[in-house]
Amino acid sequence: MSGRITELFNNNVFTDAEMKARLPKKVYNEVKACKLDKGSADIVAQAVRDWAIEKGATHFTHVFEPLTMLTAEKHDSFVSLPDEDGKVMMDFTGKELCESEPDGSSFPSGGIRDTSRARSYTSWDMTSPIYVKEDAIGTILCIPAAFCSYTGEALDAKTPLLRSMDAVSEQGVRLLRLLGNTTSTKVTAGVGPEQEYFIVDRDKYLQRDDLVFTGRTLFGAPAPKGQELDDQYFGVIPERVGSFMKELNEELWRFGITAKTQHNEVAPGQHEVAPIFSVTNVAADSNLLLMDTLKKVATRHGLVCLLHEKPFAGVNGSGKHNNWSLSTDDGINLFKPSKKPETDTRFQLVVGCVMKAVKKHALLLRTAASNPGNDHRLGANEAPPAIISIFLGDQIGGVVDQIIEKGYADSSIPAGMLDLGVKECPAVDKDPTDRNRTSPFAFTGNRFEFRMVASSCNVAEPNIVLNAMMAEAFSDAADAIEAKLREGKHTDVAVREVTAEFIRENKDIYFNGNGYTDEWVAEAERRGLPNVKTWVDSIKSVTEPTTVEMYEKFHILTKRELEARAEVFYETYSKTLNIEAGTMIDMVTKKIIPAVIKYENNLAASVNTIKSAYAAANISTQEGMLHEIAELLGETYKALKKLSDVHAKAVAMEGKEQAFYYKDVVKEAMDELRAPVDKLEVLVERKVWPMPTYGDLLFEI
Template identity: 60%
Template sequence: MSETFNVTEVFGQNVFNDAVMAEHLPKKVYQQLRKTIETGEELDPMTADVVANAMMDWAIEKGATHYSHWFQPLTNITAEKQDAFISAPKANGKVMMEFSGKELIKGEPDASSFPSGGLRATFEARGYTAWDCTSPAFIREGAIGKTLCIPTAFCSYTGEALDKKTPLLRSMQAIDKQALRILRLFGNTTSKRVTPSVGPEQEYFLVDKEKFLKRKDLIFTGRTLFGAMPPKGQELETHYFGIIRERVGAYMKDLDKELWKLGVTAKTQHNEVAPAQHELAPIYGQANLAVDHNQLTMETMKKVASRHGLKCILHEKPFAGVNGSGKHNNWSITTDDGINLLEPGKTPHENIQFLFVLTAIMKAVDLHADLLRESAACVGNDLRLGADEAPPAIISIFLGEQLEDVLSQLISTGEATSSIQKGKLDTGVRSLPDLAKDATDRNRTSPFAFTGNKFEFRMVGSSDSVASPNIVLNTIVADVFKEAADILEKATDFEEAVHDLIKKYASEHQRIVFSGNGYSKEWEAEAERRGLPNLRSMVDAIPALKTEKAVALFEKHKVFTKAELESRVEIQYEAYVKAINIEARAMIDIAAKQIIPAVIRFSTELANSINSIRTACDAADISVQVELLTEVSALLSDMKVALSKLQDVTAIAAEMEGDSQKQATYYRDEVTKAMAELRNPADQLEMLVDKAFWPFPSYGDLIFEV
């Protein structure tokens, strides 16, 4: 019988959230901690000790034996070091359970063992984790038991950020500071904080675990390096929003429960377009908490899948020929008293504050399209972006008919006097209710689309951290807000000055607005005519981080130093090189040790069959067998030639150390090309060789038999 549970009782039961803090902390300590969370005021050591003891007592009551500083190094996954609560044994052999404020606030992992891009040498090991009290501690359950996890930032001994969280928090401070200046100019005297809100939708694949473990390419790289398309793919469009299979449904139910216990607001679940592909979407939350929750979601997805005999695949393109997976980053800006700065209202043309914020974002995205593109750059995304299933590599903004009309009025006449209003949806069926229709349709081909009261950045890869795009979004918008505030604060006539800025931003940056088909070749040509960058690959995108413009931007708002940006450039190139090198070596291993021997066995069996038939009946027609053997032998020869070429170029690439950009470019241009040349005959052979001889499960086995 299916397990039932009360969601309201389960939700947040493993989180040291506000309600738990209020219950377990003395009133004064609770108020001091809330002040720290809300204003950033430093927590004094005595208060920290009280919080640590209360947190430990609560965790032990829940069955926890260890604590860990949980952080997000520059690997796109999380890291932790677990320590037991026990102290040194007393004279009588007994141990005490202890957890101090110092242990809560600061940890010390080895900084040289994580990617640092040159910020840390191997012999310079010291690094620190610092408690992020704005993201609640939580208890994670697993085979190791229960562990109190404390979300932390991670920096080097010399103060540079070695993680995703530190610059994210810095960018949140930047946009808070500048947005408050804007709000005060518009007469808002009540809002105290402005926070970016984020809701990252997460796409993923589920496949059978036993079949997954029979494919070395999936094990080593997270994607299939070989594989012919089955007779059926996604062309019938029956999987999207289809009935969820029982096995997958059981997984989703278990996943929801685990996430709810961790305070993750898992809201929506459904089948995605490709067979075996699914999606989970949360409710929006504060940016740094949303990033933490998305990391927890990915970790929990993998853990729960194993319980159900499944494997969760988060790679952007695990299967060629069907849609890959992304992560839509829904972003808006909200005040502590509930005002969404991207809420247009019923008459957007009259909402001057909204029009200012909108056109400021247009300017930010237009000026820094290269940075926004780079923020979504990862190796797997190169296989997905622009493939008629995801946004193109060209950054543009979709505003919709209503807002485009308002902007057109502003640009052409200097003022907007009307807004296209919502209508009624006429279904033609009297028994159906009248539905209020949005004033604007949606555009799924747009990388950065306005969707009612937020922007949806659709370019992020499914395995990637959403910290990077939100760091960029927060910073570039903060920069335009600062520029505007500097002008408006000096203006003698605010209304006239803000009106002029709105028109200026709309006019000068209208090239970034595009409402058509982002998949079309015509758009590529049009984007080039407009002067919009088209950074097709991760290697093309990485240099955006080290331009003079980028360094000035991030240093101005104290989000990154020049050294931190340069380190991330090196880390990105290294990540690309290492990933493609692993894929190439995996292909070489699989081709040489599995596919070629399997094809030889099949060819030998076929040749023996031909000889046996010829011996038994000299007049028998064996033309089909001979033709098949000839075709297989030719493809086998092509495969061997391609294998040798891949071995050669991979060896050359591995020796090109010293210039990371040059090495990454060679891997992109030569090694990936050789990988494709090896895959082509192998995939053709899969269609010819008896399935009994093929060394691993096919696409059909993986994506249709879950």
């Protein structure tokens, strides 16, 4: 297998090497510079077509990222009009490569498009690799693309992501120039997203309407065993899952996705795959492709991949840790301190910028990292708290503490070696900082790990915010330094003063402790840090004046585009809860209540039989169970009626009002219906219960 990796890797990708081999040098340089005229576009299209057809492709598509958090495709064949001999032509033009025209009114647009105004466009992202995808439908040439309306507004995640990458590069270079750097010409945002997911048996999955329609179990009593023994994490991978992972790796490597790490996660049935860092837009495209591949490969093995943030109550949910870095084109990692961080003024200033950015836009980060499913895990002592804070660790935290106290630092905790005291094992390089898995935004040595991101989220969304807020912080730092230089201060003094100001003014965002404790919740409130428990409560941040000002200043999104996104988010929340509530009502009405009544009748008949045959026998246990089931069934009827009523009322509402009604009223009614049903599951005979249990789903793989 190891020898095959090099053969498999990038096998389905139109790589840089392929471009060099198939394109004239002038045209190749135009593609790399993202500047194509019509003639050059036709040349590129012909080369891409020939390569794709050699791979067996019959169709092509622009792959874009509408505000559904998923990708979208519209396949067109290479077939053109036949020649005079009736032989079919296989054509692909430069225009078809560079643009396409999907229906903009059929995707979420927040009112930007309506049914009578349907035209929209996709445009090829020349910085993200073209690839072919082999499915049951055939081999398809896939072209990563941005998506906008006929009037030019962004309708996707790709467009603002690319704009944010340009903004952070421009402002990063501007700041570096003030610090004396004359060589760097670009700052590149990079990401390595760790993807968590659950694997369940497909046959059992298909017996659960809640999993099929919503991606999570709306009912389910805990299994006798959960994750309390800590035996799942990094444990031996089950053979059936291992077979799935083997094929998954092969598929990902063909797409050029650097699948590096695989392991069991904390919860039973939960696993993780993680790639190596790549440029942010490429990483986002790859992660969406990875999620799609997870689902397809699982199906081939009689399994299902669940990407919902909380498929099972009572066990840990899934996230997507967003490892984020900023590096220059000449090899400088802005988030990597030197061996003496106490003298590394550039790194200290960058840390101050991060603190300022995260403090100012904490609620926006909370919004961008979430969806309705993430509400079930954030702050539940299994994932970062809903309170945004920054963990800096002992070494960098010590430097920051000194700057807060006296305006500069003159010492730091050094790295070292850890001797295990075992002669058979070598000493270990010891990092000067421990890890903190309770922090939502943790410094981890050469990057910041944004641990809050939802597992099913398009990773582009949080990275738009990360890049935009850092562009703003870099710009503010450059403005402040330039102002001090105009006052006649030396550059070193100006940089040190601005660094101290940024760190001191935003010190409340810095917290190295345990984010799971009640004490931290109280302390965070005293510091004025937002603790927003639900996504719908955080959506207001999208249209806050500070957000609009930042996005418009750096030409990332306009106020109208932000208002549209907020509207889409409210609609997404309402529609998600609407589906969940409707599924609960349907399951209880058509499956659960009939099964319980059947069991109740059988149990009652059994009790009567025993009574008539053995009048003196003690049957209090059976009668007690019958009474308990009857009571719980009554509670279920009552809760079902309440949910049905409030659900009907919610459906008649619209917009923000509807979203909050779902959160405050419908969700509470859903919880009230679940409670007696989960208790009934424990009492009803297993073979009568109408769906697989948690034990069946999590342990029988």
